[in-house]
Amino acid sequence: MLGYTITQWLFGILSFLAIMFALMVVFTRNPVNSVLYLVLTFFCIAGHYLLLNAQFLAVVHIVVYAGAIMVLFLFIIMLMNLNADTEPRKHIGTRFIAGMVGGILLFVMVGALRGAEQLQLVQGGASQIGLVKNLGKVLFSEFLFPFEIASILLLAALVGAIMIGKRDTNINSKENTNS
Amino acid sequence: MLNGIPINFYIMLSAVLFIIGVVGVMARRNAIIIFMCIELMLNAVNLLLVAFSTLHNDASGQVFVFFIMAVAAAEVAVGLAILSMVYRNFKSIDIDLLSRLKN
Numbered sequence: 001m002l003g004y005t006i007t008q009w010l011f012g013i014l015s016f017l018a019i020m021f022a023l024m025v026v027f028t029r030n031p032v033n034s035v036l037y038l039v040l041t042f043f044c045i046a047g048h049y050l051l052l053n054a055q056f057l058a059v060v061h062i063v064v065y066a067g068a069i070m071v072l073f074l075f076i077i078m079l080m081n082l083n084a085d086t087e088p089r090k091h092i093g094t095r096f097i098a099g100m101v102g103g104i105l106l107f108v109m110v111g112a113l114r115g116a117e118q119l120q121l122v123q124g125g126a127s128q129i130g131l132v133k134n135l136g137k138v139l140f141s142e143f144l145f146p147f148e149i150a151s152i153l154l155l156a157a158l159v160g161a162i163m164i165g166k167r168d169t170n171i172n173s174k175e176n177t178n179s
Numbered sequence: 180m181l182n183g184i185p186i187n188f189y190i191m192l193s194a195v196l197f198i199i200g201v202v203g204v205m206a207r208r209n210a211i212i213i214f215m216c217i218e219l220m221l222n223a224v225n226l227l228l229v230a231f232s233t234l235h236n237d238a239s240g241q242v243f244v245f246f247i248m249a250v251a252a253a254e255v256a257v258g259l260a261i262l263s264m265v266y267r268n269f270k271s272i273d274i275d276l277l278s279r280l281k282n
Contacts, residue, residue: 011184015192022196022219026203031211038215045222048192051184052233057241061225064248069218069255076259077211080266088208088273098205102198109194113187129238138238139245150249157253161260 010051018044030084031077039070054130189230196223210262210272214255221251 004012021041028034042065049058090098128134139147196219203216225244232240266272 008184011188015188018192019195019199022199025212025215025219026199026206031209034212034215038219041219042222045226048226049229052229054229054233054241054244057229057244060245060248064252065218065222069252072255072259073211073215076263079263080272082209082211082272086271088271088275090206090208095206098202101205102202105201106194106198109198110191113190113194129232129236130241135238135241135245139242142239143242143246146246150246153253154249157256161256164257164260164264 007051010047014044014047014051018048029087029089031082031087032074035070035073035077038073039066042066042070049130052130053128056130056132056135186230186234189227193223193227193230196220196226208273208275210265210274211259213274214258214262218251218255221247 018041021037021044024037025034025041028037042061046058046061046066049055049061200216200218200220200223203219204213207213207216225247228240228244228247232238232244262272265277269276
């Protein structure tokens with residue numbers, strides 16, 4: 001097919017879809033649609049992980065991002081009853097400047113990174129590091145301490161989220177009982 | 180049959196995704212959309228880490244991505260709790276309203 005292999009076709013299609021969906025996230029007015037486009041972007045990125053032989057990360061990415069984090073976002077948006085009518089919009093000049101700054105940043109990045117070596121990625125069954133067995137070995141030997149620290153971080157985030165969400169209701173109930 | 184893709188393509192894809200996230204943070208006023216754009220930036224970096232991990236055949240990069248996911252999950256939990264607090268007090272999550280904090 002035009003001299004390209006299947007992997008290259010898949011890479012092109014997935015990249016195109018990822019960039020299109022990411023653009024839709026920014027340019028859609030309705031926040032619910034934005035979340036759904038972001039989920040599609042994450043699926044495209046998970047496809048890239050599969051192409052890169054990182055099977056474990058692809059599964060974790062779908063479970064954690066598309067399954068947990070995005071549902072949390074959707075939940076909050078539904079809770080706040082946001083839609084396109086309530087969506088605040090920046091001034092047209094600010095948006096124009098934001099687009100221009102993004103374009104300039106892209107220009108600088110492409111210019112700076114253009115000189116990277118044309119290395120070919122090792123792909124197609126040769127790499128086994130993305131499997132659960134090998135990642136688990138590295139995670140529980142070399143990175144055991146950071147792994148434990150991550151558990152403390154998650155616990156702290158859990159307690160913090162509950163405390164932040166709860167304090168206001170306590171104040172309100174106190175005010176209600178006082179008045 | 181499977182042919183490799185040059186690392187340059189992954190660098191460019193990650194740069195484009197990252198910059199879409201940056202533009203989203205600058206151009207939107209809805210705090211939740213800004214959060215989502217930050218997630219997009221994190222994912223662009225994750226993709227590049229996995230690409231280089233495969234290139235160098237080193238598992239450390241993928242373990243790093245694993246940790247970044249854990250940190251992102253913690254960040255989203257706390258951030259959305261703060262946003263729901265803000266919504267409760269202001270009845271809006273327009274970040275321009277939060278500038279009244281400086282008065």
